Amino acid sequence: MGTRLAVETLAARAAARLSRLARTGGGTTLPGKLLWKLDPAAIDALAARLPQGVALISATNGKTTTTAMVAEILGDGRRLAWNSSGANLVSGIASELLASPNAELGLFEVDEGALPEVARRVRPRTLMLGNLFRDQLDRYGELELIAERWRETVRRLGGTTTLVLNGDDPQVGDLARESTDAVTYGLDDPAQARSVLQHAADSRYCVRCGRPYEFAAAYVGHLGDYRCANCGHARPELQVVARSIELRGLESASFELVTPAGQTRVRLPLPGLYNVYNAVGAAALAHVLGAPLGEIRVGLERFGAAFGRFERIVAGDKTILVLLIKNPAGANEVIRTLEDGGAPPILLVALNDAIADGKDVSWIWDVDLEPLLARTDCLIASGGRAAELGVRCVYGGLPEASLEVQPELERALDRGLQLTPEHGELVVLPTYTAMLAIRRIFTQRGLVNPWWEKR
Amino acid sequence: MRIRVGHLYPDYLNIYADRGNILVLSRRAALRGHELEVASVTVGDELRASEHDLLYIGGGQDREQALVAPDLAAKGEAVKEAVSGGTALLAVCGGYQLLGRGYFGRHDVDMPGVGLFPHETVAGGRRMIGDVLLECELELGVRRTLAGFENHAGRTRLDHGAEPLGRVVAGFGNDGESGYEGCRVGRAVGTYLHGPLLPRNPWLADWLLAQALAHATGGAPPELEPLPDRLEAEAHAVSAQRARDRGGRF
Numbered sequence: 001m002g003t004r005l006a007v008e009t010l011a012a013r014a015a016a017r018l019s020r021l022a023r024t025g026g027g028t029t030l031p032g033k034l035l036w037k038l039d040p041a042a043i044d045a046l047a048a049r050l051p052q053g054v055a056l057i058s059a060t061n062g063k064t065t066t067t068a069m070v071a072e073i074l075g076d077g078r079r080l081a082w083n084s085s086g087a088n089l090v091s092g093i094a095s096e097l098l099a100s101p102n103a104e105l106g107l108f109e110v111d112e113g114a115l116p117e118v119a120r121r122v123r124p125r126t127l128m129l130g131n132l133f134r135d136q137l138d139r140y141g142e143l144e145l146i147a148e149r150w151r152e153t154v155r156r157l158g159g160t161t162t163l164v165l166n167g168d169d170p171q172v173g174d175l176a177r178e179s180t181d182a183v184t185y186g187l188d189d190p191a192q193a194r195s196v197l198q199h200a201a202d203s204r205y206c207v208r209c210g211r212p213y214e215f216a217a218a219y220v221g222h223l224g225d226y227r228c229a230n231c232g233h234a235r236p237e238l239q240v241v242a243r244s245i246e247l248r249g250l251e252s253a254s255f256e257l258v259t260p261a262g263q264t265r266v267r268l269p270l271p272g273l274y275n276v277y278n279a280v281g282a283a284a285l286a287h288v289l290g291a292p293l294g295e296i297r298v299g300l301e302r303f304g305a306a307f308g309r310f311e312r313i314v315a316g317d318k319t320i321l322v323l324l325i326k327n328p329a330g331a332n333e334v335i336r337t338l339e340d341g342g343a344p345p346i347l348l349v350a351l352n353d354a355i356a357d358g359k360d361v362s363w364i365w366d367v368d369l370e371p372l373l374a375r376t377d378c379l380i381a382s383g384g385r386a387a388e389l390g391v392r393c394v395y396g397g398l399p400e401a402s403l404e405v406q407p408e409l410e411r412a413l414d415r416g417l418q419l420t421p422e423h424g425e426l427v428v429l430p431t432y433t434a435m436l437a438i439r440r441i442f443t444q445r446g447l448v449n450p451w452w453e454k455r
Numbered sequence: 456m457r458i459r460v461g462h463l464y465p466d467y468l469n470i471y472a473d474r475g476n477i478l479v480l481s482r483r484a485a486l487r488g489h490e491l492e493v494a495s496v497t498v499g500d501e502l503r504a505s506e507h508d509l510l511y512i513g514g515g516q517d518r519e520q521a522l523v524a525p526d527l528a529a530k531g532e533a534v535k536e537a538v539s540g541g542t543a544l545l546a547v548c549g550g551y552q553l554l555g556r557g558y559f560g561r562h563d564v565d566m567p568g569v570g571l572f573p574h575e576t577v578a579g580g581r582r583m584i585g586d587v588l589l590e591c592e593l594e595l596g597v598r599r600t601l602a603g604f605e606n607h608a609g610r611t612r613l614d615h616g617a618e619p620l621g622r623v624v625a626g627f628g629n630d631g632e633s634g635y636e637g638c639r640v641g642r643a644v645g646t647y648l649h650g651p652l653l654p655r656n657p658w659l660a661d662w663l664l665a666q667a668l669a670h671a672t673g674g675a676p677p678e679l680e681p682l683p684d685r686l687e688a689e690a691h692a693v694s695a696q697r698a699r700d701r702g703g704r705f
Contacts, residue, residue, distance in 0.1 A: 134470065138584050138606055142470075142516040204466075210522050353697070359585065360604045362650050365475030387689035391654045394686065395478045405686065 005042055009035065009098055029087050032094030043090065046097040047106060047122035050081065054106035054122045055289060058115045058150075059130025059166075061330040062278040063088070065270075066130060067109040068306040069282035073291050073299030074105070082107045086306075089114045090121070105289070113140050116153045127157065128164035128285045129172045130277070133221055133329035134202050134366075136358035143202055147171040154178045164285045166277070167236045168223040170203045170213065176236045185240040185284035186223075189255075192245050192273055193217035193224060198332055198368065208233045220274050221329035240284035242276050250321070250341030257283055261293045266300050270310055272337035274330070313447050318417060319425045320442075324435050325349075326357070328366040334429065335372055343375035344427040348416040350383040350409060350434035357431040361385050364392050373398040378419055380404045382412035383434050409437050458484055458667050460493045461507035463530075464515070467497065467523045468550055471606075471649035473513030476545065479653040479660050480509070487679050489668070498526045504536035509667040514548030514649060517561070524566040527553050531569035538571060543666035544643035547652060551637070551645035552576045552609055561609070572638040572645050573614035574629075582608045587626030587648055588698035589636050593662060600624070601656045602694035603648025611647075613638055620646050625698040642666040655690040657682070 013031060035042050047054050057067045064086045071082050081100035083092050088111045097106065110118045112132070119127065129150060132143055140146055154163065154175050167173040167184035176182040197204060197218050205212055206228035218224035227234040242255040253276050254267045268279050283296045291299075305311055313320045323338075325331040338344060353359050373379070373396050381389040386407040393403055406412040413428075420426045430438055442448045462477060481491040496502050515523070527534075534554070538544055552558045557568040561578040568576075589601040601621060610630035613619060619629070620637025628636035629647070637646035644663070646652065653660040665676035 137470065138604070141582070142518075144516055144518050205519070205522060210518075359697075360471075360606065360650070362472040362475070362604060365472030365478070365651055365654070366469075385690075385693060387686050387693055388655065390686045391690050392475070395475070395482050395654060405689075 005039070005045055009042070009046070009101075013098055029089070029091040029095055031098050032087075032091035032096075035094050035098060043094045043097065044121045044123075046094070050103060050106045052078070052105040053125035054108065055126040055128070055285060056108055056110050056115070056119060056122070056124040057128045057130070057285065058110045058112055060112060060133040060135045060327065062130055062274060062281070063109040065275065065306045065309050066128070066278045066282045066285075067107060069279060069300060069303050070285050070289075071107055072303045073282065073286040073296050074107070074289065075299075077295075079104045080107050081105070083109060084306075090117055093118060093122070112146050112150075116149050119153050119157060124157070124161055126162045126164060126285065126288055127154070128281060129175065130166050130281055131169045131221075131223060132171050132203070133327055134363075135327040136360070138358055138360040139355065143171075151175060151178070162288055164281070164288055166223070166281060167238050168219065168225070168277075170207050170222070170226055170233070170235075173236050174207050174233070183240065183284055183288055184236050184238050185280050186225075186235065186238045186242075187217075187219050187245070187273075187276065187280065188225075188238065188241045188243050189245045190217045192247070193219055197222065198329075202329070206231060206233050220277060220333055223277065240280060240287060242280040245273070245276055247271065247273065247337075247340060250337065255280070257293075257297070259283065259287050259293060259296075261287065264293055264297050266297050268300055269303060270305060271341065272333055274333040274337075275310075311448075313442055315417060315445075315447055317422050318420050320413075320417070320428055321425055322428045322430065322435065322438065324432065325367075325429045326432055328363050331367040331429070335368060338427065339371050343372050344425065345375075345377040346380075346416055346419045346424070346426055347372065347376050347378070348380045348382060348412055348426060348428045349389060350412065350428070350430040350438070351381070351385040351389040352383045352431050352433045352437075353385050354433045357433050361388055364389060369393065370396050376402060378402055378404065380406055380412050380416050382406050382409050383431065409434060410441050413438065413441060456489045456668060456671055458489055458491050458508050458664065458671060459506060460491055460509045460511060460667075461496045461502065462493050463502075463510060463512040463527070463550065464497050464523045465495050465513070467519040468513040468515035470516050470519070471514045471548060471604075472651045473511070473547060473649075475651035476513070476547070476653045476660075477511065479651075479657070480664060483657065483660050483679075483682065484664055486682060487664075489664070498523060502530045502533040502537075504533045504540060504542070507537060507542055508670040509663060510534065510537060510542060510544040512544075512546045512550030512554070514550060520549045520553065521564070521566065524553060524568075527569060528567050531571075534569050535571050538641055538643045541642060541670045543663050543670060544571075545652075545663055546572075546643070546645040547649055548607060548647050551647060552607075552611065554645055555611065555638075558609055571643060572640060573617040574611050574638055576609040576611045579608050579610045579630075582606060583627035583631055585626060585701050586694055586698035587628065587636065588624040588695045589621030589626075589628075589648070590624055591621035593639065599658050600691075600695065601646075601648060601652070601659060602691050602698060603646070603650040603652045603656070604694075605647045605649075607647050611638075620644055625702055642670070650694065655687060655694050657684050657687045
């Protein structure tokens with residue numbers, strides 16, 4: 001390490017300690033921001049020191065969970081630099097590099113929009129791309145634009161980066177053409193497919209010729225087995241596949257994991273088809289990183305949950321289940337999973353509109369909330385846009401008598417717990433900043449540890 | 456009374472939760488004893504001018520918008536004939552752009568439009584994004600506000616003498632300069648505002664329903680029985696406050 005880099009990293013690490021002492025939120029990105037200010041190229045140098053290089057993971061949905069699964073699979077045998085808190089912009093990755101001077105492998109989830117910059121700086125040896133759904137259009141711009149930037153990024157990286165791609169997503173799967181040794185993954189179980197494409201599905205028109213795809217199976221949003229009858233563009237052949245999937249309500253899922261190194265049954269302690277996607281993606285990436293099949297299975301089977309994505313919190317004789325929602329495709333899968341588990345009678349939904357949530361809240365009208373609304377006894381709408389959410393629910397068929405609007409999160413939580421019967425469960429669906437706020441409330445009440453003390 | 460709605464390209468133009476607008480029209484009609492019958496009119500379908508009391512066209516991403524543009528241009532005469540025959544119409548964002556004379560210069564491509572609204576759209580640099588607040592006067596002497604969200608790169612310039620939908624109180628509007636937003640021709644209204652627009656602006660939903668009923672009956676737009684709209688008013692207030700806080704800047 002050059003003298004200059006050494007001085008900069010010392011200063012940035014000191015900033016992280018100060019930030020933690022000041023309790024300003026874990027100091028996740030502050031040192032990285034400072035380092036970036038001092039010397040933007042320092043990040044490149046820190047990444048280049050990792051003996052096993054860097055693996056990047058990006059997607060609209062599932063990147064935090066997928067990355068955490070890969071960490072669980074690899075974690076015992078390798079020292080990781082891993083942005084487990086979800087700080088996935090350049091500054092967050094820089095901070096993690098600073099905090100892990102002895103790491104062997106960099107494992108980073110990356111924001112879809114930040115991927116070109118991060119990839120240019122850290123030169124990943126492996127790049128996994130999961131899916132592209134409409135998400136926060138006010139912040140990311142249109143889906144096509146992200147897809148175009150991803151394609152450019154892949155081209156610039158060239159042959160030294162191994163691609164791991166979700167073949168079930170037409171935009172992502174098509175990137176396999178850019179490389180000779182891309183590894184593709186996906187699902188292969190028509191029994192789990194939806195009969196129709198969900199409302200407002202993305203990427204339903206051929207990426208090459210613009211005609212509608214024919215879907216032999218659509219699993220999550222537009223992810224599935226597609227083919228264009230006009231030009232023949234179709235899902236690429238899959239190398240890592242989940243077959244014979246069994247979903248067990250809100251508790252778990254299991255599937256047959258088929259890889260070039262053999263196949264095995266995986267019992268995943270997480271529910272929902274979207275988590276099967278995360279698991280098979282994690283398996284594909286871990287396979288490329290050299291993990292044997294047995295370790296992949298064991299890692300997936302002991303996986304807990306990523307921060308706020310599927311957390312059960314014990315509050316006295318009741319439990320609180322927190323499921324993050326942030327865009328139509330993700331929220332629809334959460335709802336589908338809740339339905340499979342028997343729709344919850346008491347539901348708290350919290351809609352914020354900070355930058356990290358998306359200032360444009362129109363997406364809640366694209367979410368298929370109706371199956372929940374038909375079966376819930378009481379829905380508490382909370383967050384900065386609670387009234388808008390309330391309007392959405394009433395127009396979706398929720399009787400007004402079953403709706404309570406309480407913008408204050410803490411009051412809404414207390415009300416929800418009050419309505420929840422003894423030994424019952426309160427289901428909470430927050431957007432990103434609402435999830436952070438809820439965790440803060442739990443922390444203050446001693447129900448969960450602050451996440452920066454978790455590792 | 457049955458209100459026949461033609462929803463143009465619901466499978467292509469649905470990016471800003473356009474379904475919410477239809478849901479609001481449908482429920483508010485039902486609460487007054489009317490029935491909204493929504494038919495999809497998409498690529499390759501024939502549009503018959505006389506068959507609809509209300510036409511709706513939403514917003515799409517660049518790619519989807521380009522995929523429907525030639526088909527919509529072919530339906531242009533039918534759209535204009537319908538509106539001149541008294542059909543009500545709401546066009547949002549991409550649909551609003553394509554119902555003008557065209558969208559020029561985006562990715563060096565020109566997309567011809569329908570020419571219903573007297574405006575042209577040209578590609579701009581920075582996208583204009585955020586909450587918007589408008590003041591409208593669709594009926595003489597009746598001033599009301601509209602709150603919504605805009606997200607567009609196109610700059611839409613109205614012809615001299617064209618009637619805007621409203622005056623921008625906060626936000627960018629048609630082009631970020633003129634101080635106007637949207638356009639109105641008879642019973643047809645076009646706007647960049649989504650959010651979606653109608654849930655937090657129920658008065659406009661009722662205005663459109665009344666216009667559609669007028670077309671259906673051949674009479675004057677009826678007075679619709681008022682609804683409480685307590686939550687709708689709250690949602691409007693939050694959105695309007697966001698727009699005021701933001702002003703009209705990048």
